[in-house]
Amino acid sequence: MKTRSGWSIIRMILDVAKLGATKSVIMHNTYLSSEKTGVYLKFLEEHKLIKCELGSRTYHTTEKGFDMLDQSSDLNEFLNRLDPSFADIGSSEEFFDQIN
Secondary structure, eight states, rough: OOOOOOHHHHHHHHHGGGGGEEEHHHHHTTTTHHHHHHHHHHHHHHTTEEETTTTTEEEOHHHHHHHHHHHHHEEEEEHHHHHHGGGOOSHHHHHHHHOO
């Protein structure tokens, strides 16, 4: 598997958690270890991009998280119109790697 950027992993987690997902489901769908998943979930919770229902331990994407996903989709569509090779770029580093 190709090395993924933190940004692409964050987008994947937010997408998986749209309808609610446990840590196990997030791990399975993002191909992350339990430790890495925990690190990302903590980061996303601290930045209010996801929230966790304490009783069920189900993670849900917040409104702020949905806004971030929408904006990243808009950017991806714009880049795809410019040049399809720029679509699905996970970070600015990947973007500059593509053009260099």
